[in-house]
Amino acid sequence: MNFITRVSLAAGVVGACLMAATGAMLTYEVVARYFFVKPTIWAAELSQMCLIWGCFLAMAQVLTLRRHITVNAVTNLLSHRLQQICAALALIAVIVFSVIVGYWGWDIFYDSFTRGRTSGSLMNLPIWITELSVPVGFALLAAQSVVELLRLPGDSHPGLGSSHE
Numbered sequence: 001m002n003f004i005t006r007v008s009l010a011a012g013v014v015g016a017c018l019m020a021a022t023g024a025m026l027t028y029e030v031v032a033r034y035f036f037v038k039p040t041i042w043a044a045e046l047s048q049m050c051l052i053w054g055c056f057l058a059m060a061q062v063l064t065l066r067r068h069i070t071v072n073a074v075t076n077l078l079s080h081r082l083q084q085i086c087a088a089l090a091l092i093a094v095i096v097f098s099v100i101v102g103y104w105g106w107d108i109f110y111d112s113f114t115r116g117r118t119s120g121s122l123m124n125l126p127i128w129i130t131e132l133s134v135p136v137g138f139a140l141l142a143a144q145s146v147v148e149l150l151r152l153p154g155d156s157h158p159g160l161g162s163s164h165e
Contacts, residue, residue: 001147005064008144012061018054022047041122049130056137060144063094084152091149098142105134 029043062068075086111117113128 001150004143004147008060008064008140011057011140012064015054015056015058015061018050018057022050022054025050045119045121045123045125049125052130053133056133057140059137060140063141063144063148084155087155088149088152091145091152094145095142095149098138098145102135102138102142105131105138109135 025043025047029040029047032043033039075083078086109128109131112126112131117127118124119127119130
């Protein structure tokens, strides 16, 4: 369980770095385009790729830190046991959804990989590089959801929106 959580946290750090890189690339593109009239052919596509990978890699860490958006106006009124049951049901739904999306995401990635599809942009990068983020991100989210589900019985704050602190 600790291994999966460490992988999730590391993926979240990588995701944050990719988000920062996205900001840097777009800033560079704006300066190059509007101040020097020298737009790049790479900034838009690479920043989009970094943004997509960053979002999908961060999902598991966000779950670990319990920072996903939740509506807990009703569940906060429930007893601790019922809150745990609601949290368990929510985690089971996340696991099922993640497995389905990961499965179909892998199928899409593999099809693009075997066919050699490209982005069609000036850089013409293989599109599978971006598509691989879906099964990887959702596999991490499913694995971390299982870990969180197993942690629930001893958790004093079972809501998915509460903090692990």
